Amino acid sequence: MNEPVGHTTQLQHWLNRIQSGHADAKNEIIEHTCERLRRLTHQMMLRNPRVRRWAETDDVLQNAMIRLHRSLAAVQPESPQQFYGLAATQIRRELIDLARHYYGAEGQGANHHTDGEGRILPEHGDASVKPDTLDDWTAFHEAVEAMPDEQKQVVDLLWYEGLTQPEAATMMGVSLKTVKRRWQAARLALRSQLSEHRFV
Amino acid sequence: MTDDQMLSDLLLRWEEAWEHGEELSPESLCADRPELRQPLRDRIASLKDMAWMTSKDDSSQQTLDPSIPELLVNRYRIEELIGEGGFGRVYRAFDEELQRKVAVKVAQRPASDNDGLFHEARRVAQLRQPGIVAVHDVGQDGGTTFIVSDLIEGSNLADQMERHRYSASEVVRLLMSIADSLHHAHEQGFVHRDIKPANILLDEQGRPLLTDFGIAATVEELPDKGASTGTLPYMAPEQVAGEVQLIDHRTDIYALGVLMFEMLTGQVPFQARIPTALREQILFRPPPPLRPINASIPESVEKVCLRCLAKHPADRYATASELAHALNQSLSEHHKSRIATFVWSVGILLLLAGLALAGSVYVPALFHQTQTDTTNDSSDGPPVIEGAVYFDGQTSIDTGVTRFAPVTLEVWVRPTEHKLKTCQFIIGSDIVTEYGMGLALCEAIIGAEYVQGMFYSQQVVPLNEWSHIAAVFGETETRLYFNGTLVKTGPPTDINASTTDDTTFVIGNVGKGNPINHFTGYIRDVRISKGERFYSEFVPDPSFALDANDGVNPTVYILDRHHKATFTHD
Numbered sequence: 001m002n003e004p005v006g007h008t009t010q011l012q013h014w015l016n017r018i019q020s021g022h023a024d025a026k027n028e029i030i031e032h033t034c035e036r037l038r039r040l041t042h043q044m045m046l047r048n049p050r051v052r053r054w055a056e057t058d059d060v061l062q063n064a065m066i067r068l069h070r071s072l073a074a075v076q077p078e079s080p081q082q083f084y085g086l087a088a089t090q091i092r093r094e095l096i097d098l099a100r101h102y103y104g105a106e107g108q109g110a111n112h113h114t115d116g117e118g119r120i121l122p123e124h125g126d127a128s129v130k131p132d133t134l135d136d137w138t139a140f141h142e143a144v145e146a147m148p149d150e151q152k153q154v155v156d157l158l159w160y161e162g163l164t165q166p167e168a169a170t171m172m173g174v175s176l177k178t179v180k181r182r183w184q185a186a187r188l189a190l191r192s193q194l195s196e197h198r199f200v
Numbered sequence: 201m202t203d204d205q206m207l208s209d210l211l212l213r214w215e216e217a218w219e220h221g222e223e224l225s226p227e228s229l230c231a232d233r234p235e236l237r238q239p240l241r242d243r244i245a246s247l248k249d250m251a252w253m254t255s256k257d258d259s260s261q262q263t264l265d266p267s268i269p270e271l272l273v274n275r276y277r278i279e280e281l282i283g284e285g286g287f288g289r290v291y292r293a294f295d296e297e298l299q300r301k302v303a304v305k306v307a308q309r310p311a312s313d314n315d316g317l318f319h320e321a322r323r324v325a326q327l328r329q330p331g332i333v334a335v336h337d338v339g340q341d342g343g344t345t346f347i348v349s350d351l352i353e354g355s356n357l358a359d360q361m362e363r364h365r366y367s368a369s370e371v372v373r374l375l376m377s378i379a380d381s382l383h384h385a386h387e388q389g390f391v392h393r394d395i396k397p398a399n400i401l402l403d404e405q406g407r408p409l410l411t412d413f414g415i416a417a418t419v420e421e422l423p424d425k426g427a428s429t430g431t432l433p434y435m436a437p438e439q440v441a442g443e444v445q446l447i448d449h450r451t452d453i454y455a456l457g458v459l460m461f462e463m464l465t466g467q468v469p470f471q472a473r474i475p476t477a478l479r480e481q482i483l484f485r486p487p488p489p490l491r492p493i494n495a496s497i498p499e500s501v502e503k504v505c506l507r508c509l510a511k512h513p514a515d516r517y518a519t520a521s522e523l524a525h526a527l528n529q530s531l532s533e534h535h536k537s538r539i540a541t542f543v544w545s546v547g548i549l550l551l552l553a554g555l556a557l558a559g560s561v562y563v564p565a566l567f568h569q570t571q572t573d574t575t576n577d578s579s580d581g582p583p584v585i586e587g588a589v590y591f592d593g594q595t596s597i598d599t600g601v602t603r604f605a606p607v608t609l610e611v612w613v614r615p616t617e618h619k620l621k622t623c624q625f626i627i628g629s630d631i632v633t634e635y636g637m638g639l640a641l642c643e644a645i646i647g648a649e650y651v652q653g654m655f656y657s658q659q660v661v662p663l664n665e666w667s668h669i670a671a672v673f674g675e676t677e678t679r680l681y682f683n684g685t686l687v688k689t690g691p692p693t694d695i696n697a698s699t700t701d702d703t704t705f706v707i708g709n710v711g712k713g714n715p716i717n718h719f720t721g722y723i724r725d726v727r728i729s730k731g732e733r734f735y736s737e738f739v740p741d742p743s744f745a746l747d748a749n750d751g752v753n754p755t756v757y758i759l760d761r762h763h764k765a766t767f768t769h770d
Contacts, residue, residue, distance in 0.1 A: 187253060188246050192246070
């Protein structure tokens with residue numbers, strides 16, 4: 001399931017419609033954002049069977065949708081870039097909240113040992129530092145949140161919102177090469193943050 | 201060019217090649233800058249570590265099991281893993297033939313007796329009941345045995361219980377609904393045998409639906425007949441003992457008792473670290489009383505729960521419908537006793553204060569307020585503060601107007617609190633266990649009940665501000681307006697879909713005598729008028745009075761800011 005081709009153009013079209021007062025356009029934007037949130041939540045929950053049992057992703061989506069709608073009701077997005085920033089921030093906050101809720105010191109997950117260990121060992125040959133506990137995921141999202149704006153923006157567009165690099169370049173008004181550079185720098189920075197989190 | 205920029209360029213070249221399936225070595229990239237080899241090697245390693253951020257559709261790919269065909273029997277397109285249970289994995293899928301979303305359950309292990317499974321599934325497929333998830337198909341593709349059922353967009357009770365502590369009246373309401381659905385299935389000869397929170401789905405409106413009817417138990421049972429089925433903490437003594445001849449619909453009633461116990465207290469009645477000890481407790485130990493665990497549980501409700509948990513089936517409720525009835529009774533008994541206690545204690549206090557005379561005057565007034573039965577009497581009911589009627593989340597006003605359609609409900613409202621995961625009803629008219637007809641604030645948005653269900657707008661109602669909200673329950677649709685602007689159109693109301701018309705419009709909660717979903721905040725004016733007052737956008741009246749439009753849409757009820765409820769016309 002790839003992103004629909006020409007999503008950015010579609011988005012600009014929706015934004016124009018919002019600005020001319022079309023209520024439906026807002027819903028379409030929310031749907032897109034929810035679809036991203038749904039995928040990312042699944043990715044985060046995938047390696048945590050105990051959480052997958054408890055947390056219906058749809059519930060999180062529902063919350064995110066209401067929150068996002070509140071934001072959109074209050075703010076009329078002026079540009080696709082501004083909208084994406086808002087949406088990605090919402091997604092990230094939802095994911096952090098969820099991870100904290102189930103993993104954090106006060107989270108119920110911490111007290112449920114009957115379901116066995118939350119951490120599943122990486123498969124053989126899987127050398128990546130992909131977060132696999134909710135604690136790791138929280139650290140990851142927080143590390144993104146703390147990044148310099150230029151890098152955060154590129155992570156927002158490419159990873160949280162799932163845009164292509166050319167789409168992100170258009171959106172940010174920079175060259176494709178700049179997007180590639182920032183994306184590379186962002187991943188290197190996150191890599192070092194994640195290993196610090198894990199091994200310290 | 202600095203070393204850093206140089207490294208960055210080299211890394212870009214490496215990544216471009218990598219994306220095209222070619223791996224360039226640091227040595228070849230740094231042929232003329234050998235000192236950059238090591239730092240480049242490190243960065244390449246780091247980027248490889250982060251490859252999970254760049255792989256396409258990482259999330260959706262991983263949720264699919266490669267052993268399951270993407271298109272089952274050339275018809276069901278598997279989209280995404282949505283759950284996992286004893287039976288196996290559950291996927292969201294798309295039925296290409298009927299062009300609709302469905303849930304596909306894939307058996308964890310190949311069933312040894314597929315004929316039996318198919319036979320049972322065909323039988324269950326005949327079970328059509330609103331509170332039960334319908335089974336549409338069962339089949340096999342290669343080594344994969346699967347069952348196709350309705351896709352319920354929502355969550356399940358196990359998840360909700362982790363997040364939300366239910367009040368006694370919410371538990372009773374939910375269980376009544378489950379017991380009703382169960383009764384219909386029992387009447388057709390089905391016994392679920394594995395009722396537990398994870399098998400109770402909640403749709404987007406929070407209505408419970410039983411899933412895995414018969415199937416889960418059948419599948420588990422088939423490989424070795426006679427083995428006990430079900431999930432231990434929810435299993436009845438006769439299941440634990442393997443007394444198959446005793447297993448009938450009352451086994452399900454026991455499981456409902458466990459569920460009720462868990463929802464009310466946050467724990468299952470019997471807890472043991474090892475299964476053998478748990479079996480022993482289920483078989484021989486009486487269930488513990490609930491009120492020492494949670495003192496707020498009404499005695500009448502505790503009594504119902506403990507009867508479900510009786511060791512011998514004959515000592516439980518004979519039918520699920522009898523249980524539903526007992527649950528209903530327990531709530532109204534509790535309600536009555538609470539009012540009586542309240543009135544009694546107020547009376548005592550007043551007597552103690554030596555105000556015996558005053559007591560006889562005030563007690564009836566307080567009685568009315570608690571019972572939220574104020575009709576058109578302006579002397580009692582919620583207080584008037586700052587020129588509006590204040591609802592504290594416990595009070596409501598019965599308008600005395602029997603619900604009807606088409607009708608237009610209008611209200612000036614200033615909410616002071618958005619409640620999470622619930623709806624606050626500004627005007628309601630439900631009958632316990634059924635949807636009513638009413639106007640609600642769900643989290644922050646406007647929603648409406650239209651007798652057959654509920655729908656929501658996307659309109660946020662601001663806190664601490666006056667807003668005009670109107671609902672037109674019309675002949676062909678239901679329209680919701682916010683400050684005179686149409687914000688949502690929903691299905692029309694079929695008032696005959698309800699089992700009874702014996703209910704009235706109530707201001708401040710979901711329905712008369714139903715102590716839930718109360719509104720918190722201020723209501724300045726309410727108007728109920730016959731017919732469809734608004735078809736297009738309008739400027740809301742700042743206050744409600746009989747007006748020129750009254751010939752077409754007669755006003756039936758007005759509540760004004762001085763808390764003077766007024767009736768006009770009949």
